[in-house]
Amino acid sequence: MNSLRHVAIIMDGNNRWAKRQGKSGIFGHKTGVERIRDVLSACRKRDIEVLTLFAFSSENWKRPPKEVEALMGLFYNYLKKEAKKLADDGVTLKVIGNRARFDKRLKAAIEEAESIAQGPESTLVIAADYGGRWDIAHAAQSLAKQVQEGTLAAEDINEAAFEPFLSTAGLPQLDLLIRTGGEYRISNYLLWQAAYAELYFSSLLWPEFDAQAMNAAADDFAMRQRRFGMTSEQVESPNCVNAASGDLSA
Numbered sequence: 001m002n003s004l005r006h007v008a009i010i011m012d013g014n015n016r017w018a019k020r021q022g023k024s025g026i027f028g029h030k031t032g033v034e035r036i037r038d039v040l041s042a043c044r045k046r047d048i049e050v051l052t053l054f055a056f057s058s059e060n061w062k063r064p065p066k067e068v069e070a071l072m073g074l075f076y077n078y079l080k081k082e083a084k085k086l087a088d089d090g091v092t093l094k095v096i097g098n099r100a101r102f103d104k105r106l107k108a109a110i111e112e113a114e115s116i117a118q119g120p121e122s123t124l125v126i127a128a129d130y131g132g133r134w135d136i137a138h139a140a141q142s143l144a145k146q147v148q149e150g151t152l153a154a155e156d157i158n159e160a161a162f163e164p165f166l167s168t169a170g171l172p173q174l175d176l177l178i179r180t181g182g183e184y185r186i187s188n189y190l191l192w193q194a195a196y197a198e199l200y201f202s203s204l205l206w207p208e209f210d211a212q213a214m215n216a217a218a219d220d221f222a223m224r225q226r227r228f229g230m231t232s233e234q235v236e237s238p239n240c241v242n243a244a245s246g247d248l249s250a
Contacts, residue, residue: 002222005172007043008052008190012181013205026070031207033078040124042211046218050123050171054189058131076109083113090121096167097130132191139165168193176221180206198224
């Protein structure tokens with residue numbers, strides 16, 4: 001059975017769900033926050049170490065100003081209300097993304113929540129003002145600076161050198177990327193990290209994606225064969241020690 005350590009989710013469909021209820025989009029976003037609790041609990045019960053949620057993309061600033069303001073308010077309230085509970089549940093909170101465009105109050109709330117939620121059992125990562133291209137470009141800038149300073153040779157830049165400068169540095173490799181809402185794209189999310197992740201697309205809108213849906217996605221993942229460039233025969237061989245790294249025993 002596949003080991004599932006790191007799950008990422010694109011939480012899509014809040015607005016569409018709210019419209020079906022005859023409500024405003026912000027009602028859908030508020031309901032979506034409740035699903036975070038359900039899905040995180042399901043992940044913890046399955047001993048999934050990391051859950052990374054796409055809360056606000058770098059492209060979401062293009063949305064109507066009132067919706068953006070409401071989303072920022074929801075994010076602030078979530079941080080204020082949930083940090084202590086996350087800590088009590090043994091969860092560490094990590095926020096990734098470009099914080100430059102957040103106001104001082106939200107930046108302070110992020111820092112405070114991260115300092116409070118420092119649990120030993122699992123990690124909740126919230127991607128806010130995040131984009132996969134931004135993440136890669138930011139890492140490239142950091143490497144370029146090292147080359148400029150003479151602490152790194154350009155010819156030594158490789159995948160291993162790149163990893164420590166990504167937003168997800170220090171976390172397990174991404175195993176499963178889920179998108180709700182019936183769309184079939186990853187929308188500039190964890191582009192580097194998703195290179196060998198399994199993809200799972202759910203027709204459920206995010207406010208409908210509960211613990212049962214999370215378990216269904218995890219069960220589907222468990223049934224897949226992950227080859228990482230190898231053949232099925234190699235993966236199925238008793239001599240295959242670590243398919244993820246391609247390390248085969250003699």
